[in-house]
Amino acid sequence: MYKIQFRNPQGRLVTAQNRDADTIQKLADKARQDMPETHELRVRQVVMDQASGDFIWADCTADFTC
Numbered sequence: 001m002y003k004i005q006f007r008n009p010q011g012r013l014v015t016a017q018n019r020d021a022d023t024i025q026k027l028a029d030k031a032r033q034d035m036p037e038t039h040e041l042r043v044r045q046v047v048m049d050q051a052s053g054d055f056i057w058a059d060c061t062a063d064f065t066c
Helices: 021-034
Strands: 004-005 013-018 042-048 055-059
Touching: 004 021, 013 021
Parallel strands: none
Antiparallel strands: 004 013, 004 042, 042 055
C-alpha cells in the first residue's frame, strides 16, 4: 500500500492511497509536472518494522524504495 501527498496547482494538499505502484508513480509525475517548484511531494509505503513486527508508514525514495 502506498500513500502520496502533494500540493495541487491551487495550493491544496492532495492525499491518495493505492496498492499499485504504477498509479502512484503517475500521480507523482503529474505533481512534479504541474508544480515543479512547490509540489511538496511525499510518497510513503506500508512496511513491517523489524524490531516490533508492526506495520508502519515509511518514506520512499524517488524510485519508490523504502
